[in-house]
Structure formats: C-alpha cells, structure tokens
Amino acid sequence: MTDKKIQVESLYEEGEQWTQNLGDKTIHAKHMKGKFRNFKWLAIIVWSPFFIGPYLTWNDKQAILFDIDKRQYHLFDITIFPQDIWMLTMVLLFLAILLAAMTTVLGRVFCGYFCFQTIWTDIFTKIEQWIEGTPAQRRKLDKAPMSFNKLKLKLAKHSIWIAIALLSGITWMLYFGVTWTDYFKGDITFTTIAITAAIALGAYVFAGFMREQTCLWICPYARIQGAMVDGQSILPTYDHYRGEQRGRLKRGEFVEGFGDCIDCHQCVAVCPTGVDIRKGQEYGCITCGLCIDACDSVMEKVGKPKGLIRYTSLAEMKFNKPVKALYKRPRLIIYASILLAALSVLTYGILNLAQMDLKVLHDRQPLFVQLSDGSIRNKYELKVMNKTNKVMPISISFSSKIKNLKSKKAFKTVMTPSGNVKSIYVYLTAFESDVGADNDVIFVVKSEQVILEYETSFFTPKSM
Structure with a gap:
C-alpha cells in the first residue's frame, strides 16, 4: 500500500485547481489513457465522412453534391429539388428531438463525443501536445520569453493548425461543386473565397484558441441543457458520500475519517473545460467521462475501488433509486413518438420522390x-x-x-x-x-x- 501511495505523490503537481475557467487562462488538459478517452478518439469516425464525402462517386458523378446554380441536391441516387425541400424540415426536426432525447438520457453526451467543436479541439490539442509537450511544459512555454526554440515550436503548431483549418474550409466547398483545381488555378469566386476563409478562421480560432469558451459562451446548448436533464439522466457524478472528507494521501500515514478522494485534482487536470466534478454538476461539463478515467486510474494506484466518479443518475446517487426503464419516462415516450413520426414522413418522402x-x-x-x-x-x-x-x-x-x-x-x-x-x-x-x-x-x-x-x-x- 505504501508503494502505491508513493506513486501518487507526483500526481499532485500535475493538477490545477479552479472552480471554472472563465477565459482568463488557457486550459492545457492532460491526456490520460482510459476507455472514455479511447471512445472519444473512436468518435472521430463520425466526422471522417466529412472529409471523404466529396471524393465519392456514383454513376460517374459526385455522389454528394449541392448544386446551387442548378438548384439540385444529389445524394447518391437521390436528386432533391427545391420543391422537395420540405424534407429538410423533417431532418432538422428529427435531429433536434434526437438531441433532446440523448440529453435526457445521457446528458451532453453529444458535446462530449460527437460535436465538431469537441473533435476539432481534441485534434488541435493533440497536435499541441506532440509539439510542445505535457501540460506543465506547455504552461511553462507560454510564460517563457520569446526565443528561437519557442518561435520554432509555435510556428510548427500554428502551421499545422492552419493547414487543418484550411482543409476543413476547402472540403466544405467541395460539396458545392468547387474543385481543388479551381483553387490552384484561382478560378473561384469571391463568395467561395469568403466562405472558405470564414470556415477556416472559425476552426482555427474556436478549436485552437477559444476551445471550451466556445461551449460556455457561444453555443446555446450549454445554457438550455438544464431544461432537458432530470433526476434520471445518467451523468458523470462524484460520489460525495464515499469521497468526503477528502484529504491528501501521505506516505505511511492513515488519517481516520478521510474518504477515498485523495484530493489529487487529476479529475480537473484532464477536464477539457476545467470543471471540478467534485463540486457538483456545472453547465461547463460536456459529459465526456475523462474525469472517470483519471479517477479510476488513481484509485487503482492507491488500492481503492474504482467508481468514485462514475456515470450515474441523481436518483441513484442521492436517493439510492434505480434508473427507470426508458419506456416508463413520459418525456422520452413523447420524444420517441415525434422521432418516429418525423422519420416515417421523411422515409415516405424519399421513397416517393417523383421524377x-x-x-x-x-x-x-x-x-x-x-x-x-x-x-x-x-x-x-x-x-x-x-x-x-x-x-x-x-x-x-x-x-x-x-x-x-x-x-x-x-x-x-x-x-x-x-x-x-x-x-x-x-x-x-x-x-x-x-x-x-x-x-x-x-x-x-x-x-x-x-x-x-x-x-x-x-x-x-x-x-x-
């Protein structure tokens, strides 16, 4: 047990403590291995078709093409004209209700794993880690005066960031019939340049600089999620009853009355939005589960059971009540009914598109x-x-x-x-x-x- 305590002592130096970062500093979140971190990387697959889509062909033509000039929208073998644009309403309704249903069941799981802002930020910060090092090294580099080494590292990082941002903007325009040849030859309109630059600048600024501030202040979803979750929603939750009173683990010393939390701040160190989950639910939490990976890793090192932070509901944590079955929750029944209706209308519309x-x-x-x-x-x-x-x-x-x-x-x-x-x-x-x-x-x-x-x-x- 003593050897495990020694292994944990270094963890105290890696974590930073704050209630919530309001933009006065840059969060350099620690990347720690774990099942939820692995799942976040797998979630990138959801957005990989975005970069592949423009290159797919169908019947010797671009498979996914939004031809604004001809007012035709091609999706493989389906061609949609403005007269059939009502189906877009069904798509938007389906996605909006699906998001509400997901939030009711699992909180902001979309934000934590599938949102383009989250995924682009993960990619940008991973590149930052490869070039500038660990969070502690990055914080030290930020505070250091300008030097040749600092300039070299910053230029390398920002060059890759800009390349990814430009690729995102260009890829978006490829869906509208613009080609790489058009860009290289300069045969593009001012509108194309403006849209490409706007998307590239947005990716560069939001994922590279604003990061969690985009979620906190720009995205409205963070503000309205409180109206969607309830006592049955499954969220990352700190077990207050088991963890308190928290106290630092010292070599060869056992303190009577201390809980399992050793106050190492690793849950805060890995959080991409700087939330301290031990203080309860905050609108900055994106339900990514990285704090669970961090806490489980520490608990394993100190020889205590995992699950001090875990996915659970308020009803289960506070009142020891099991989570209700989905079909017994009225709100989800309403959501499911709307989803089924929207999907049915959309399917009927696609299957009955007249020539x-x-x-x-x-x-x-x-x-x-x-x-x-x-x-x-x-x-x-x-x-x-x-x-x-x-x-x-x-x-x-x-x-x-x-x-x-x-x-x-x-x-x-x-x-x-x-x-x-x-x-x-x-x-x-x-x-x-x-x-x-x-x-x-x-x-x-x-x-x-x-x-x-x-x-x-x-x-x-x-x-x-």
Whole structure:
C-alpha cells in the first residue's frame, strides 16, 4: 500500500485547481489513457465522412453534391429539388428531438463525443501536445520569453493548425461543386473565397484558441441543457458520500475519517473545460467521462475501488433509486413518438420522390374569352418539372365530359430540360351550350416511366 501511495505523490503537481475557467487562462488538459478517452478518439469516425464525402462517386458523378446554380441536391441516387425541400424540415426536426432525447438520457453526451467543436479541439490539442509537450511544459512555454526554440515550436503548431483549418474550409466547398483545381488555378469566386476563409478562421480560432469558451459562451446548448436533464439522466457524478472528507494521501500515514478522494485534482487536470466534478454538476461539463478515467486510474494506484466518479443518475446517487426503464419516462415516450413520426414522413418522402411534377395554372385575367364564333376559350399554363438528370420527352393529353372540347393546337411531344420547369400553354375551346354542370378538365402528362394527372375547371359566363 505504501508503494502505491508513493506513486501518487507526483500526481499532485500535475493538477490545477479552479472552480471554472472563465477565459482568463488557457486550459492545457492532460491526456490520460482510459476507455472514455479511447471512445472519444473512436468518435472521430463520425466526422471522417466529412472529409471523404466529396471524393465519392456514383454513376460517374459526385455522389454528394449541392448544386446551387442548378438548384439540385444529389445524394447518391437521390436528386432533391427545391420543391422537395420540405424534407429538410423533417431532418432538422428529427435531429433536434434526437438531441433532446440523448440529453435526457445521457446528458451532453453529444458535446462530449460527437460535436465538431469537441473533435476539432481534441485534434488541435493533440497536435499541441506532440509539439510542445505535457501540460506543465506547455504552461511553462507560454510564460517563457520569446526565443528561437519557442518561435520554432509555435510556428510548427500554428502551421499545422492552419493547414487543418484550411482543409476543413476547402472540403466544405467541395460539396458545392468547387474543385481543388479551381483553387490552384484561382478560378473561384469571391463568395467561395469568403466562405472558405470564414470556415477556416472559425476552426482555427474556436478549436485552437477559444476551445471550451466556445461551449460556455457561444453555443446555446450549454445554457438550455438544464431544461432537458432530470433526476434520471445518467451523468458523470462524484460520489460525495464515499469521497468526503477528502484529504491528501501521505506516505505511511492513515488519517481516520478521510474518504477515498485523495484530493489529487487529476479529475480537473484532464477536464477539457476545467470543471471540478467534485463540486457538483456545472453547465461547463460536456459529459465526456475523462474525469472517470483519471479517477479510476488513481484509485487503482492507491488500492481503492474504482467508481468514485462514475456515470450515474441523481436518483441513484442521492436517493439510492434505480434508473427507470426508458419506456416508463413520459418525456422520452413523447420524444420517441415525434422521432418516429418525423422519420416515417421523411422515409415516405424519399421513397416517393417523383421524377416529374405537374402543376396547372388557369389564366385568371381573364378567366375566359368569347370568340367571334360564339365559342368560349380558356387558357392554361402547364408547369412540368423534370426532376431527373437528363432531358425527358413527355406527351400531353386531356379528358373531360364537356362535349366537343377542343385544343387550339395539336399536342406534340415536348422535351423538358433536366432540373428545370417547362411551361406549356394550352388553349381549350367549347360552346357554352355544351358545358354542363360537370365542367372539370383533367390534363394528363406522360413520360416513359411516369403518368401525372391534374384536375382543373373550364369556365364560362354561366359558371360565374
């Protein structure tokens, strides 16, 4: 036991103590191995498709492409046009409710593992560690006067940071049809340059300098999470009953009344936002679990049970009540219902994306025209939307119970351009005496694979 106490003595020098860093100093969090740290690195896989997506091809074309000029959005074999943008509402609703449900169950687990700010900050700080050393070495370097060695280390670090930031900005623009060749040749617009620079600058400043301050002061999620969690939410929690009264571990000395916490501050040293979990839940906690890794490591060294800091709920910790099953929590039932509804509508929309859309507009000024022979003429505008990637030939016809209803011109095959609306004007004439109570007209538009119908009316003086 004494040897284990000796191993822990050096830990006291590595931790810093504060309630919460409000931006007056830079947090140099310690990187400690553990299952939650490993899981954080694995979570980077969630964002790896961001850098891979622009290079994927499908049917000899870019698989994921947001073509703003043509107002087409390609996702592998699916092409979405502005008319179908309502599905974006379902996607946003699904993601928002999913985030609320995750927070209710596991707190800010999204922030701790999957948020782009967290992942980019992890990458930036890892690079900082490779170049400048341990947290203690980095703090010493920051305080040291400028020298050739300091300048060399800082330039190396910031060069890599800027490269990653620029890669992030350029990768984003690749999704919108910009290519690397365009950048190298300078064949890019001012808008492209501005967006690329804005994203790169954001990544560089937020992940490199602001870090946890971005979560504390810019992201609104930190402020509203308190309305989402409850007594059943699973969060990193310090076992106050087991840990207190805390006291430093000394060689060969046992103090009666001390708890298991040896006050080494390792839980604070590894926290990326500078939170002391022993002071209770704070809005700065991003539920990453790194404090659990640190505490378990120390407990193992001093020969005490792990779990002094662990994922648990307030109900279990304070009242010794087991966590309720998810299906017994009303809020989660509501969230699950909304998620299922949004996902169902989205799935239906994707599976029923038509290759063609038809809308018929009846001329309103005037509704009809009386010709010299006494017949009545109505004007219609057929708007045919081609939602495919190639020119689509279509045929047009109509049906009605109106006797002797005729078209001014014979219908011919019409070519509709890809991704565009083709307006086709149709003039129908009939004598008022031939128009009965049923004055409906049904236009039929056919392509090789799609048949669409649209019902409208034929107006005469007596129908007014």
